[in-house]
Amino acid sequence: MVLSLLFGKKYPSPKVGSIDLDVTIREEHRFSSRVTNYPIEDGTIISDHIINEPDVLVLVGLVSDTPLSIFAPFNRSIDAFNRLIALHQSRQPVTVVTGLKVYQNMAITVLDVPRDVKTGQSLTFTIELQRLVIDTSVRLQLDQGNVFGGVQNKIPRDIVASNANYPLIQNDPVNSLKDQASSGINVGVQSLIPVQPTILPNVLASKNQILGVV
DSSP, rough: HHHHHHHOOOOOEEEEEEOOSSEEEEEEEEEOEEEEEEEEEOOEEEEEEEEEEEOEEEEEEEEESSSSSSSSSSOOHHHHHHHHHHHHHTTTOOEEESSEEEEEEEEEEEEEOOOOOOTOEEEEEEEEEEOOOOOOOOOOTTTTTSSHHHHHTTHHHHHHHTOOOOGGGGGOOOOSSSSSSSTTTOSOOOOOOOOOTHHHHHHHHHHHHHHOOO
């Protein structure tokens, strides 16, 4: 305390989200990594990568109904209990202030609130949080214009039926109607074949039956 006053440095007050704690009984700052292993022919285990696991924080905090401040509201323990439950149920990331570090984007994974005859007019709880790792990679939608050249959402039937727009694979324009395994090979596009006269009456009869035409 004396050193803090002399050098003007104060340890931050413990806080979970917007909930102020009177004291932190225990803090556990956990940083772990995972090593990827795979065996080779002679039975040796080779390690080729280290993956950092998300930070984990465990706090044992206390909120009392009789704090040092005379301006503190009544029933602080009940209010803190309800707000901790609301934080857990909201499934939103929170900021946690400890005596060593301020953690952001923390998700509550465990909330334990024990009660016994020694608790009295206070709330003692254990909370475990894990840091959320947000994916910031670029994502593209498949239907965004000509991001993937040669892909169209809608192609008129008459254009497909003409079987005329299949350029060479080396010079495939944006409006290409098909993929090609090699140059000059027609893959995936077929022309419409006229109905044979011998089966035309049956085709027309089936059409009229579907349409309900007598």
